[in-house]
Every structure is written in structure tokens, then in C-alpha cells.
């Protein structure tokens with residue numbers, strides 16, 4: 674805690690050697706009234722979660738498995754933008770600590786050379802028109818060896834240490850993440866999401882690409898060309914422009 678440069682995020686820290694999911698622990702704390710900026714970190718997760726009940730591989734000591742509790746004055750409609758905001762903060766931190774060039778794949782992945790190094794899972798509790806809390810979960814493969822990934826994700830996942838060719842200090846990266854995420858959050862709170870979304874676009878590897886979209890209720894293909902003010906991905910198809918607020922996108926190799 675002495676090394677923290679953030680003033681809100683990480684002022685209350687819950688550290689676990691092993692936990693089912695840091696998001697689950699953070700949601701419990703948040704429901705019990707913990708302050709904004711509370712974080713949960715774990716050496717390992719035995720029930721790490723992705724979106725749509727998918728799993729998240731979280732081996733001990735090799736990653737940053739982190740959840741942050743925010744109580745933003747945003748509307749519940751802004752939840753999707755919290756994921757984009759987190760992606761911008763994490764990208765800044767990775768760039769400053771490692772210097773590897775990584776890019777954001779809409780909506781919640783950070784990739785290096787086409788492989789996932791970070792996944793983000795945002796969960797929200799809202800009543801009526803107000804957010805009670807948002808939990809932003811971030812999984813960063815920091816020092817995972819390539820051969821340690823389970824076979825089903827070995828071809829789509831990699832780590833920062835593989836990318837950089839050396840071990841990365843988890844504490845340096847964690848403190849950078851907290852201060853960058855805090856800065857991006859302040860920016861969104863004070864000036865709205867426009868600048869955050871601009872920065873997201875600059876770091877995006879999705880825009881300009883041919884993509885296949887696996888939406889909540891339909892699948893289609895087209896060219897991703899922009900995100901709108903809600904953070905939805907805009908895609909040119911033969912039928913016109915489609916707008917996707919939630920779903921999976923795969924980028925076609927060019």
C-alpha cells in the first residue's frame with residue numbers, strides 16, 4: 674500500500690491467497706457497503722469467470738487477478754463504457770511498465786500479436802435509474818509461461834512476459850493500473866466519456882477490420898468502422914449499419 678500512487682483506488686485492499694473469483698468477493702463487499710475504490714486481489718482464482726459463464730484461467734503467482742469497486746455517478750446505460758474505460762487504463766499501464774505494443778479488441782480484450790493478455794469483466798448493481806456499484810474485474814496474464822496455458826486456450830492466449838521477453842513486476846504493474854484507471858475514471862466523471870472513447874479508438878485493433886459478430890440474438894459480418902457515444906460497435910454490412918452493444922467479435926485475418 675505504501676507504493677500506491679492512486680488516492681481512491683486501492684485505499685481498501687482485500688488480498689486472498691486463493692479465492693473463487695475476485696469479482697464475487699468484490700460484489701459481496703460492495704453489497705455490504707465497502708467504500709468506492711476498494712480492491713480485491715488474489716494470487717489465484719479457482720472459479721475465475723469470463724463473460725457468459727465462461728471460465729478464466731488464473732494460476733497462482735503468475736497474474737494480476739483484480740477487481741475494483743466503483744460507485745460512479747453514471748447511469749446504468751453507461752456500464753458498457755466502464756469496460757472501455759478500464760481497457761484504456763490498463764493499456765496505459767501496460768505501455769508505461771512494459772513498452773510492448775498491445776491493442777484493444779472490442780469490447781473487453783487486450784491482445785498482443787493477436788493473442789489475449791487481458792480480459793475484463795464488468796458487473797453492475799443498479800436500482801431504478803441509479804448505479805449502486807460497478808465491479809470491474811481485470812485478469813492480466815503477467816508472467817504466465819506459454820506452455821502453462823491449458824491446451825484449449827494455448828493458441829489464443831499469451832502473457833506480458835512472453836511478449837516482453839522478461840519477467841514483469843506485478844507490483845509495479847498493479848500500482849500503475851490503479852493510478853491510470855483512477856485518472857481515466859476522473860476524466861470520465863469530470864468531462865464525460867468523449868475523451869476516454871477517443872483514446873480507446875486510438876488503441877483499438879478492431880476498427881477498420883472485417884469482423885464476424887456473434888451477438889446476443891444474431892450473427893453477421895461486416896467492417897467495424899467506429900464506436901458510438903454509448904460504446905457500441907458500428908459495423909458496415911451489405912444491409913446498412915449495424916450497432917452492437919454486447920457480444921463477441923472475431924477479427925478476420927487480412
Ligand code: BT5
Pocket residue numbers: 693694695696697718720721722723724725727728729730731737738739740781782789790791792793794810811812813814826829830831
Ligand atoms: C473475459 O471474458 O475476457 C473476462 C475475464 C475477466 C477475468 C477477471 S480476473 C479478475 C476478475 N475475477 C473474475 O472472476 N473475473 C475477472 P470473455 O471475453 O468471456 O473471455 C473468456 C474466454 O477467454 C474463455 O472462454 C477462454 O477462451 C479465454 N481465456 C480463459 N482464461 C484466459 C487467460 N488467462 N488468458 C487468455 N484467455 C483466457
